[in-house]
Amino acid sequence: MNQFNVGRRESKKAETKIEIMKAFIERLEMDELNAIRVQDICDVVGISKVTFFNYFTSKEQVIEYFIHFWQYDLDYQICQTQLRGRALIYELFRRVGAHPASKHILNAIMLFFIKTSDYKPMTIDDYELYLWNSDAYNQGFRLTTIQDLFEKGLAEWQVSSAEIKTMMNNLLSGFYGMAFLQTVSYADNLNENYEKFLDSILPLDLK
Incomplete structure (x- = not known):
């Protein structure tokens, strides 16, 4: 077990931040960002708005x-599966698309x-980790980034760094863009959109 030199005040702060985040994401499963009030989250967690803004700016x-x-x-999670290449990338998109709040989260972060x-x-x-x-x-x-995770899949593709960069840009565009398209087209299933997108852009020689 890891030991941290963390006082009660710092421990409580970390716990409250995570509690705020969990309550917020749970609301995002049902509502768009602009429909959620900070006060609503504070009421769920049992804190004041002052406390909320001590921890988060927005x-x-x-x-x-x-x-x-x-x-x-x-x-x-992906490391536990031992997937590589194309299968790893498909699994990443599948896991993201399966989250109940994925569309609202991706749209909100893109607008941000x-x-x-x-x-x-x-x-x-x-x-906190x-x-x-x-x-x-x-x-x-x-901590890692979605770009780093995509790179793990693309590492199996033996091509130039320029081609890797182009494919990375395409993956990131679809990662956020499919959620937006689902919103404007009223499509129901983000994972179906993701799968069609990956089928259309991933090179056949990426095993």
Whole structure:
């Protein structure tokens, strides 16, 4: 078991941040971001708005907080499957698309980046990672990005760095874009859209 030199105040702060995030993502399973009020989340968690804004600068930052943990979990889960190449990429998209709030999360984070000109990633310390998924932490997993996860699949594709970069851009475009298209076309199943997208762009020689 890992030991952290964390006082009760710091421990309570980390626990409350995660509690806020869980309550927020649960609401996102039903509602778009603009329909969720900070006060509603505070009422669920049992905190004041002052406390909320001591921990997060905005509703979007709560989603960013979740995205970091989501990617952390995906890295851990994918490693357990021992999938590689094309199968790894399909599984990543499948796991993301299967989340009940995936469409709302992806649309919200995309809009956040569109309107943010000076983005600075939030800091998540090791104790927060441990609280979220102690098994992953104890096995040496740390924060990663969706780009890093895609690169693990594309590493099986023996081509130039320029081709890898182009494919990475295509994957990222579809990763966020399919959620947006699902919204404007009123399609029901994000995973079906993801699968069709991957079928159309992944090279046949990526095994």
